Amino acid sequence: MRIRSVVSLLVALLAASAASLPAFEPDVVKAVRRTAAAVPPGAFREGEVIVSFRAAAEPRDVERDLRSGGAREVHRSRAGSRYLVLLDPGTTVAAAVQRFAAMPEVEYAEPNGLVHRSAGTTFTPNDRYYKYQWNLTQLNAERTWGIQKGKTTVAVAVLDSGVAYEDYTDPRTGAVYAKAPDWGDTVFLPGYDFVNDDAHPNDDEFHGTHVASTVAEATNNALGVAGFAFGCAIMPVKVLDQDGVGSFFALAEGIDYAIGYQQGGVSPVKVINLSLGTESYSETVKQAVDRAVAKGVLVVAAAGNSGKGVVDFPASLPTVVAVGALDERKERAFYSNTGADLDLMAPGGNCDRDDDNDGEPDCVFQQMPDPDFVAQGIYTQFCYCGLDGTSMATPHVAAAAALLFSQGFADPAAVRAALEQTAERLGGAPAGGRNDTYGNGLIRPANALPGLGLDQGPVQ
């Protein structure tokens, strides 16, 4: 796991009087380095297991099993027969899993494992705007926008640490949240916070806001930086806590929430962005992903930042588009995982390099809560900060997918096929082929959007 971040153009929102004053102070450039919370492989929440009962199980049998299995408290999933079981003190997770798994009514039981964000570990200041978004240049964004800017009827659910999308004071904790300054007219669908169990998925870290901004930060508003599918809507779903860590149960709940949301009988969420991962497997998450795919939603996930030859879960699922990271040179970023499950590449950056010689590190720059203030429990100060990681690459693919859905692509299989067929092959991969280092290559949404003629192939 890796976070490399750059604090740039520190946006000092004037707290109480912000509404009537210019939102920005003169640029303050500072470098901040911090280490991300590490989650070791196979880590799980102590005292918690996920138990899924068979559909035919009688309620009284379920209750009996939960009690005899050592449940101190249970939380029933919105999806139905799935339970998060909080165990009696003294009952180990391993013993509980074994006990539940042996019960005939139980479909499966597993530890409530942990996923974590897939971003870099440091950030460097930046006080410049669109011209420093080499990542968008790499994707031929201007041509892409000439074809499609996105539609608000298409939403990307960002399952992450939350999004700074509203001005809100939490009545329980007193924490004050503010809407990030460069959202403009970006549409937000009602989301949910599965970490704190409320309907206000604000960002008490920074990762989720950065990811969401890559998708749909306000663009062409003479402020800040651009988002790649800025005409599309965002659904903020908080599944990671302030340390960037979340549980399998919360992740599955978030997926089910996103795909269950309807507006006028229509499901606007067409893409789920998972800039997170783990080296462990979860049946709970896998089944939630399967439900999402069955509902016509494209699930995009980060390949992971260990530099290993295997892709993180859930990106490793065949139903999920696994995204690796490129640097400005279109070379695989050193941290980006590889392997047979890798599908596509997108700009994820490398904050240690400045290959475009613009005087700024080649991070991905977006708006987000200023980490210096977040560390003090202040969520109302923002910066245009640079991060690198497969977390940053993933929302580029999610945004590209949202643009294709906006153009009229009918289903996730079509979107995925179009992105893969039109990708720029890298690392010596043959036309139409792939390799384990770059998958199918760098997405070229401007080539995917035109689709096919009767005899005219993909635009190259």
Added chain:
Amino acid sequence: VTPRAFVSVAAVLLGAAAVPVRAGEIAVEGQVGYFDMAASNSASAVFGSTGGVTYGGAVRYSFARAFFVSAGVRTFSKDGERVFVATPTSVVSKLGFPLSVRITPIFLNVGYRFRQGKMLVPYVGIGGSINQYKETSEVAGQGFSETSSKGGFLGLAGLEVGRGLLRFGAEASYATVPNAVGLGGVSKVYGENNLGGFTVVGKLALAFGGK
């Protein structure tokens, strides 16, 4: 069928027609009808239907009482939109970018007219064709154009009514134009490479000479 081969065959046929046993009949025909594309899945995806109106004209020369050669041209054009199809069984995504296709076969046929000189004259024939294909589309201000020319074969059968100057008729034909499409686009996805298809036309002819 290469253009050179087509021209060679045409020359032989015209040469044969040039030495009739008896004085021949020349007819000038106008044709209008319906063309149904053999690449039906591709056509359905792009146009929403498999065919459309075709029209054209031909000159027929009958010789040795019953044989004839004819040469002519038809054109078929249809407007649709660019689409995306992932696999032959997947849903067609309509993308809204306008697309037009024009197919123009230039054909040379040879055939036999039964009951020549009667009121109802059935006839059959075979022939070759050179098929011009042009596909154009536009995506957000950027134009795409593709043209090609491929040879093909056809078989036809028809019925002509009338004995005087003015004749009416109907003709059905099936043309195969292999390897004309299918290198890209939805035709590649569906594995369809035949640009030919079934055509039925009504004819109005002015006939001169003969007997």
